[in-house]
Structure formats: C-alpha cells, structure tokens
Amino acid sequence: MTVPDIPKQQRAAVRHGSGELATTKIETVDVQLPGPGQILVKVNWTGLCGSDKSLLQDDWKGFGISMRPETQGIAGHEGAGTVVAIGEGMHKRWKIGERAGIKWIASTCGDCDYCATGVEEVHCEKQINSGFSAPGTFQEYCVVDGRYTSKIPDGVSDEEAGPIMCGGVTSYVACKRSAVKAGQWLVLPGAGGGLGHLAIQYARAMGIRVIAIDGGDEKRELCQKLGAEVYIDYQKTKSPADIKDQIMKITTSGAHGVIVTAASKAVYEFAPMYLRPGGTVVAVGLPSDPTLLAGAPPIVLALRRLNIVGSITGSTKDVEEALEFTSRGIVHPILSKGKLEDLDAWVKKLKAGQIVGRAVLQVAA
Template sequence: MAGQTPPPTMKAQTLTAFNTPYTPATLPTPLPTAPYDLLIRVSAASYCHTDAVLAAGQMPPFPTSFPHIGCHEFAGTILSLPANSTSPYPVGTRLGVPGRSFHPCGTCSDCASGPTAGNPDADPPGYSVYCPSATNHGISGPGGFQEYAVVDWRQVAVIPEGMSDAEAATMMCAGLTIYAAIKRCGLERGERLGIMGAGGGLGHIGVQFAERVFGLRVVGVDVKDGPLGLAREVSGGEVRVVDGRVEGAEEVVASLGEEDGRVGGERGVDAVIILPESQRAFEYGMGLLRNHGKCVVVSFPKEGFKFQAGDVVFRDIQIVGSLVGSNKVLREMLEKAAEHGVKPRIKTYPLSGLNRLVEDYHKMEGGKLVVDMSLPDE
C-alpha cells in the first residue's frame, strides 16, 4: 500500500436507529483494496436534506443495517492507495466526493451506454452514477461522518485552488444537483428561470450559477426571512427575489409580462426548478411558467406532487425530474464555480457537534451546514 498508514481505529458519528440522535463511535479504519480504491482523510462533511430524510426512515430500504454512517457530500485528502491501484491521483491530492457511485458494475445498460446524442453529459462507458448495483456513500454504504473513508477514484473531483474543503464538500451534492437541474432546463442565455426555495442549501447556490455561469434572468422565490435574506445577499442585478408569502405567482407573472412585453400565455418564466417538498411551492412554480415551459423537479416528498392535467395538456408544460449529475458534470461544475466565484454560505461544526448541526438544520435558516474535522471536539 502506497502512502501513509492510517491508525487502526477512527472516530465516527453513527445512526443506530431511525428518528434518533447520532451516536459517537470508535470504529476500525477502512482500508483500500480494489484497484479503484482511495483511502482519504475526511476533512469536511456536509449535511444534506437527504440525510434528514434517511434518518427519519423515509428512504426505504436504506440504510439496510445499523449502525450507519451518513453524509453523501464530503471532501478530504488522499492518504494511501492499494498496491494494485489504477488511480490517476497521487497521495496528497485534495478531493471532493459525491455519494454516487461507489464501485458501479460497469456492465449494465447505464454503465455501458456512455454519452449519447440525448445525453452528452454522461460519463464514459464502464461507469455510471445511475448504476443500480453501485453503492452510494452515506445512503446504502458508509459516508463522510467519519475520519477516514474509502472512495472510488472514478467518482471524485479535484478541488480547485482557492476553494476550501468545507466549500467543496457542499458542492458534491447540493452544487452538483442544482447545476445539473439548471442544465436540464435547456435554457438559452437571457431566458428566465424560476427557483422555488431560492435561499435554501441548493437554491442559494443555484441563484449564483444561473446568473453568473448560465446568464439567465432569475426569479427566486422563498417564504422565510432567513432564506430570503440569503437569496438577496448572493443575487445580482438579473435576480428578482420574491417573498412568496406576500406576492402570488399571478402578480409576478403579470409584472414579468409588462417588463418583457409579453401577453397571455407568453408571460412568465421559461423554466422553473422545484426544490422544496411542498405542494404549495410546486403549484406556485407551475403558476410562474409561461406556455411551453419546463418544470424540473428535484425534491421527492413522500406523498409526491399533484399536478393539473390542464397544465400539461392545454399549456404544454413539461414536468421532468433531475437527480444529481454525472461525474463529468461534477468536474465541470467545480471548474465553473471556481471561475465565476460561486460560493456556498456555510456554517461549520466539529464532528462531535453533529447533533447540534441537525437541530440548526431544522430551523431552516438557509445556507449549508458542514462538519469541519479540524475543529476541536465540543
């Protein structure tokens, strides 16, 4: 094994049952064995809405057993490689790690297909984040709430200079998911994009990507003071931040129509991204759309969403889903974030403070909450 030898045991935070606090644990340090494996020293582990959903037992059948180590968006530095390593990354490289996809099968239709005319952003043949047989860090397998982790070098991305590990960790799911969702909208520069939940963990990053990287005119909607303030803080001249508690979709559409010189069904945004798990947010977003617009759904509430048939029949609204993105898109997203100064707003906690982080998360004040392994225990 090349590189440093890790200690035999490590600290971790584990779930021992659904709807219970995290429990500190001392566990054996994992070791890299397969040619694709890297052992990293975890430096930052970001908390995502999916972590909350999984901890509440709303993602059956995962986890399949307890104790479980959560977190599917984290970052760290390569500590060692197995003797049979095929990694292009040397020991000491700083990497961001998304949850998907650890050890994909390489032979299923998703893995074998590669880029196509309909999906040019797919990874090369032999690897796919959609592989049904792969392990997903923090969900079906152990994630980042531990001092060391074994990851697949094909799933990682090198952290750009000037981006901290804590910032990079948040981009591994939140940044990638919203970036891929914006691409899924298929908009041209200058067109309008609505973001429901614009001040949340994904939303405030999406506002920046949409305006700075894609050149879109953004209508960001939220319903809480903290997230609204954050959306305004990160927004620029082409972003309109709307308080959904006091301004309805019809009012927004009417004002956009006046501004754009459009009438009737031509008024509204060209696409909308739904981030909250709220039927009201979904309906508000659909109400913002012009005829022939596209609704991209990222959230997945247990009870689902209800839509009006008239929207898809008489208004020709497309409703599609978007789940993270390929690792090709992951690396593209990081490069664009560094180039255009897209930065998440983060608050950090030590590993021992994970339960306090979770309490703060449920206050829904906006931004991203991150475990910083360099902070001393509480």
Template sequence: MGSKAQDTASGASVPAEMNAVVLDRFGGVDELKQRRIPVPEFGDDDVLLRVEYAGAGSWDVLERKGLYDNAFGAESTFPFVLGWDAAGTVAAVGRNVTRFEVGDRVYAATIPVLRTGFYAEYSAVEAEHVAHVPDRLPTDQAGALGWDALTALTGFDVLDLRSGDSLMVFGASGGVGHMAVQLARHRGIRVLAVASGDDGVALSRRLGADAVVDGRKVDVLAAASEFAPDGLDGAFITAGGEVAERALGAVKDSGRIAWPNGVEPEPAKTPAAKVFRNDGDRLATDRLNAIIEASSFEVHLGGVFPLERIADAHRALDEHYVGKLAIKIG
C-alpha cells in the same frame, strides 16, 4: 478484495480505528452516537478520504429516521454512518487509481447505504466519484458542495435554457437553490429567486438574482407574472408545497420544470409545463469544477458544527437556515 490502508504502496499512515458518529438503529437525534470504529477497507478502484468537513442536508434527517432503508436496493447495516458529501485529503488509493495521490485536496459524493458515509474521520469512495477541490474554493465550502451542486447542475441539463431565458428558482436560499441561482447567472439566464426570510432574500440578491421575493410574504404567482409577462421559460423547484405548485402557473406551457427527486410534497395537479425529475450526476464534477474556476461560485455555509455537536446540527436541519450546513470532522 478490500485493502487495509496501512498496507498500500502509498505508505500513508492510517490508524486502524477512527472517530465517527454512528447509528445503531434508526430514530431521533438521540440515536446519533460518537465512538471509535474500524477505518473502512477500500478496493482497487477506491480512494480513502481523510474527511475534514462533511455536508449536512435534509436527507440526512430522513435517512436517520430510516426512510431510505432499502431505497437503493441495499439493506442497511449497523453501525450506520450518515453523510452524503464531504471534502478533505486523500489518505490512500487503490492500485488502479491514477488520478489522485496521497495528500491531494478532494471532495466527493456518496450514498451511505451503499458505502460508508462521511460522518467519520475516514471514508472509502469510488475514485470516479471523487474530484479535486478547485483552488479558489475553501475546504469547508467544498465539504458541503457535492450533492447539492451536482443536483443543480443536472437540473440545468434537463431545463435546457439559453442565455436571456427566464427562470424561477423556488427555494433559492436553500442548499440546492442557492447553487442553482449561481449556475443560472453563469449561463446568462434571468433569475427570479423565491427565497425564505430576510436572510434568504439577502443571500439570493447577493448571489446575483435579477429579482428576489420572500415566498412566505408575497404572491409568488403575481411576482412571477410581473417578472416574465409572457410566461417563464422554466422553473427549478427545490422545495415543494402549495405555494410552489401555484407559482408553476407562471411557466409557459412550452416551458420546462426541473423537480429533483426527493423534493416533497409531489404536486397535487400536473402542471401544463413538462416536469423533469433528476438526481445529481456524480460524474459531472469536471464540468462543475470548470464553472467554479471561471466564476465567483461559492457555497454559503449557514452553520458549521463540530462533530461532537452532531445532534445540534440535526436539530438545526429542522429549523430555518440559509445555504448549507456543514460538520467539521477533522
């Protein structure tokens, strides 16, 4: 049974309506419309999040076009609110929620087709998928953290590498990629970063990669073979394609390859090393937070757009950028 936020025992003052960017149908950037809609109801096990920053990722474009319609076993309903990750403060909590209080600074990851997304001033999220923002992390960075960092963290679970092992991060200057570089360095793993553009190379180098190459300019297979003459222990692929597939030839037959679900195109040939597919584990936020608190981990924001410029943000997603893009909501 859903609850209206203003009726909860928390006493939080939440309006009946909110600003949001919605889709009335799937399509191009022109389908993104800003208007007022009702604040979502929330259940006994939910947190109502007052969104300050939302992440913008390539999957937002795919979902805007309708390519995720029914992908998670749920039918899309309109008006549809995009936005998979966000940060802000707790506006209200369900009666079974004990870990959070009104005013707490939190971040969260959601699946918009199953629950309302984050391109809105408020969103309801299951409390188990909400986490406190580490003290040292700014809220704008936390808003773009969720899915990318958890996908990277889960990738390392399947890679099962040890300190001193060698790893190629392909797509190292992107959202998941630049976080994977940092998680690898935290574990003492030697990192060859394959980035994109001079700015991507500079970012990967600043974040601590042992070697960095521009995948558009150099022979990545040759660079990987030079980096690990006996073969790479693993590869983390965050951008598919012919160059990525060829580079996998540098991974030992006994090595492991993390290839997150949604990274396209799929390899045309099965590599000798075993490929593990993974999603982000939304229950792994305690582990992620411990790493953030114990390291210099950061979310590099390649651009922050106000809500009224959401169309520009989506156009930017189809262009070159490094790190992750964010939307300033409140």
C-alpha cells in the same frame, strides 16, 4: 500500496434508533484500508445535505428507501479531504496527498448501458451510494472507489468542495435540465436554502434571469446579493395564487422554467402555473409524503405543452464542471460551519429551516 501514518481506529457519527427519534453518537470504529481499485480519504470537511437528514430519520421509508446495514450507521455523502492510502490499480490515477471529493454515487459498475455512455452513470442499477449502501462521510477516514472519486482543483477549499459534491452539482444539473437559456426567466422556490442559493449562482453564471422565492429579509439579502433579479417573500403574500400573479406581471407570459428545491405540497401544486407555454418544471426537492405529486391537470399540460422533468445529482463530468465554476471564482457556497460532534443539532436546524446557505461540518480533529 503506500500507507502513511494511519490510525487503526477513528471517530465516526453513528446512527442510533429510527424514525424522527433517531440520533447519532460519536463512536470509535475501525479504519478500513483500501482494496484493489480503492483509495482511503482522510475526510476534512463534509456537507450536511437534506438527504442525510431524510436517511437518518427514515423520511423515505414509505418509498422503501432506508439506510442499509452496509453503512454501519454512518451517513454523509458530501466529503472532501486528502488521499492517505492507495489500493492496487489506482497509483496511476491518484497520489498520496492529493485532494479528493466523495459523492452520493460512491461507485458504479462501469459495464451497463448507462455507464457505457459516459454521462448517464447516475442511472447505473448497480451503483453504491455513500451513506445509503456504504459507510458515508460522517467519519474521519472513508474508503472509496478511486475510479469514481472526484479530484478537487486548486482554488477550491475542502469546505467549499464538500457541498459541491451533491448540493452544487444537483443545482448545476437542474439548471441545465430546465432548458432555460440566457436572458430567459427561471423561478427558484426555496432560493435561500442549501440548493437554492447555489442554483441562483449557476443560473446567473449562465446568463439566466432569476426570480427567487423564499421567506424573510435575511433570505432576501442573500438572494439579491447572489444575483437574483427579483425576490418574492412568500411570507408577505396572501396566497400561492398571489405569487403566480406577481410572476406573470414580471415575465408577461410566465417563466421559462421553475426548479423546485422546496419539498412542499403547495410549491409543487403551483409550480406549473408559474410557467409560460412550453416551460419546464424541474423536480429536485424530495418530499417524504408518497402521495404528493408533481405536475398539473392533463388539460393544462397538454394545452400549454408543459414539461415536467426530474433531476438528481450528476455525472463525474458534471461534478468536474460544477467545481470549475468555483475554481474560477464564479460560484461559492455560502457556508454555515460546525463540527461533526454537533451533527444532531445541525440536523435539527436543517429540519427547522434555520440554515442560511449550506451546512458544512469539520471532521478532521
């Protein structure tokens, strides 16, 4: 193993407390060196995902999902940085100085039926997840599985690559899961947010016509700039039914697909009503309320032959494809930049819906 100048200790944002009152504090922790099959990445930038906020504040406790002790209180799963140490068995795959992207799925078993397909490893039951069951990217140095870590191509900066590790690939795969084809209509509630603004770009790159739904003139400007053909400001509508009426007027028979990134009850209730017969709702946003359901009355689903599907993250191949859009200059995350020291303040902004685009935090000093 080649080891350049690597400090024995590092800065990390460590979680304290639980629930909505949980906070993070910058602490000094040990730097771990990679073992067989692993690499050590110096994290330069990390995205801040809504899932990070949900894990830090126990939003999904009702589903039995909480940060595990193995994380050592360090969340984060959208990291981008430089390889500084290589473990046994990884020298053919990685070189010191290469850039690497750290994802939600940090490692998979490689042997189960899902892993064997080469495209379904997201369902591996033995997977390890950054910031959930292993220390995440809210630290300066992160040990990761060298086999599963993504190579960042030229033309993609570290601050852009971080958010693509989760937000980008999630939006890209959701567009594919919607089964909407070029020239057809896709509705994106929450279009001006971290996932939505990326979904607009991937959809447009696929030739899909986009109806963006969000609130305010700032979001309108962003969505239209990114290629949304229509913008509906929910703040200026009388009711969710009014949004449905506008969509029907624009599309004649309804949209071909809806990707729900906004984790709200009203959106999930009405999303199926935006569709034409045979259309698809893609559930992406993850509400904290375990009683909230995605769908429609069975008679509506049956008579209109609607599809309700879920989507979360993507395979290593999906990440490679999502990064390629950026390397080709087609998709670029709109970034709100901060520093790791201000993580709690950015979590509050995220919770309040005050971030346009995607938040990304500088980690390396």
